Amino acid sequence: MRVRCLPFLFAALAVSGVAQLRLPGGHDVQIPGLGGGSNEAITTSIKDAKFEAVDKDGFNPTCADLFGLERTLKGGFILKAGAYGAQVQSYCLHAGTHGPVDGDGYLYAPVKGPLAKTVTHVVQNSVSHPEIEQHDVQALLWAMQAHVKITDMNSHMQSVATTLLTSQEMFDINGGALGLLTDDRIGGMFIKQPPILRQAMEAEARLRNALSGPGGSYEDLERIAVLSGDPNVKGPGSRDVPAGRWSLHPDGYYVRYIPSGYPSTRLEIFVPEGSKAIGKEFDPATQIATPANTSRQRLIQSGRLKRQ
DSSP: OEEEOOTTTEEEOSSTTEEEEEOTTSOEEEEETOOSSOOOSOOOOGGGOOOBOGGGTTOOOOOEEGGGSOBOTTSOEEOOSEEEEEEEEEEEOOTTBBOOOTTOOEEEEEOOSTTHHHHHHHHHHHHTOTTSOHHHHHHHHHHHHTTOOGGGBOHHHHHHHHHHSOHHHHHHHHHOOOOEEEHHHHHHHHTTSOHHHHHHHHHHHHHHHHHSBSOOOHHHHHHHHBOOSOTTOOOTTOOOOOTTOOEEOTTSOEEEEEESSTTEEEEEEEEOTTOTTTTSEEOGGGEEEEESSTTBOOEEEEEEEOOO
16 A cells, blocks of 8 residues: 655755654654655744743733624734633644643744645634534644645545635645655654654554545544543653743734643733734734644634634
8 A cells, every 4th residue: 555755744855865854843853765845734843932921920811702802804803902812713733642731831833834824724714614613624624734635535525625725725735745655665764763753654644544535534533633642741842831821922912822622722812001913913823822842732723712
């Protein structure tokens, strides 16, 4: 059987014929004989989380309803002075890692990578399509990250893709599938790599197989994407960040993320009086809640309320 290379893990080096694997913590492993372009769908890592607001530790304002703010066409919010919060729908952007647990620290980082604009657009567009279930949005995001061609998806997922993607985005995804490698070659190259890397590779391969064709249930996909077992292991490059730490966004407001499992995140923002952020758009889909523990899933939030 033949399977495609794994999208999250490959990044091109300047030297032809050499590929580079990126661990979840941003560490790289070079593999000779696999040249080509960068295949990472989303590259945001803990190295991009440079906006910690340590001085705001212990700051817990009473928040008004985030959804009481004026909305934008993209599903964002027009900022006013004050503190605002809501439980929103969030999505996993790192299959093959553990979901968040109580006590995890998450920090703001921008969405980066070859599919950054497309992923952001899917999450934004989902706000105007409440008829599309959250698990279908998540399945599409996993499929995009695993570089599954839309033409290989089942009819239901093709319909979801047609609704949430532009024709140009669909064309790009269909034309950007990765080259094929044999299972034996993959096993030979990576069997000696660190366990966290092998776990991510295995999850990507299994997701690709499950999402190409009729596939199984969403629960089957979730079992592949969200690791079970010991959730306390720390990945390479992890940092010590307490739960609920604020980040200072470059636009001048504070933001923090408190996940309750990967599909639901308590999102809070604080806009000081006189801040340059007043009147600007806060768009959750342009941000990634980046785990300080790199063995955890990175999360993107949406402007859709998470109903309990």
